Amino acid sequence: MATTVFGMDTPMERPDPGGRAGVFVPGPEASEPVRAAMKNGSGMCGFGNLDGTVMIYFENNRFNDSGLHKWENKVYKAYDRMVNLAPTVNKLNCDAASLIQVGFVKGREILVTDMDALMDWLRRCDALDTAPETAEIHD
Numbered sequence: 001m002a003t004t005v006f007g008m009d010t011p012m013e014r015p016d017p018g019g020r021a022g023v024f025v026p027g028p029e030a031s032e033p034v035r036a037a038m039k040n041g042s043g044m045c046g047f048g049n050l051d052g053t054v055m056i057y058f059e060n061n062r063f064n065d066s067g068l069h070k071w072e073n074k075v076y077k078a079y080d081r082m083v084n085l086a087p088t089v090n091k092l093n094c095d096a097a098s099l100i101q102v103g104f105v106k107g108r109e110i111l112v113t114d115m116d117a118l119m120d121w122l123r124r125c126d127a128l129d130t131a132p133e134t135a136e137i138h139d
Contacts, residue, residue, distance in 0.1 A: 012049075014047055015106075018106065019083065021047055022054075022104060023045050023102050023104060024056055024099040024101050025102050025120075031097075033094065037090075037092055040060045041074070043059050043075035043076070044099075045057055053095055053096065054096050055092075057082040057088065058074075059078045059081075059090060060074070070130050072139070075110055076110075100114065101114070102114040102115075102121075103118075103135075118132075
């Protein structure tokens, strides 16, 4: 499989706390490892690598924590793990072709730039009730 190049606006290095990261969803044609890891409308954020892959950190609320029900709370949890280098198995390096970048997260703010793709992802996961109310989310 050929590696796909991601967009020029995708951050290219792990951000420090408060720094900007991309927010992603799996595309409809995502690879099997990506589809297997992402459940329950997972929140995903990450950064591009020089080889054309993307390192994503994700939260899928596997244990049904009520504080992680909303999609944006999952994104914030994944972002916190990423910027603080927390030990986790909830990360994956994958081909950019498996992902759609739907926005950015920076500290406690999320900007969704492709609400249609996000809503499609949440619909595919039967998680529309976790969707954000607006494209600009401030915690």
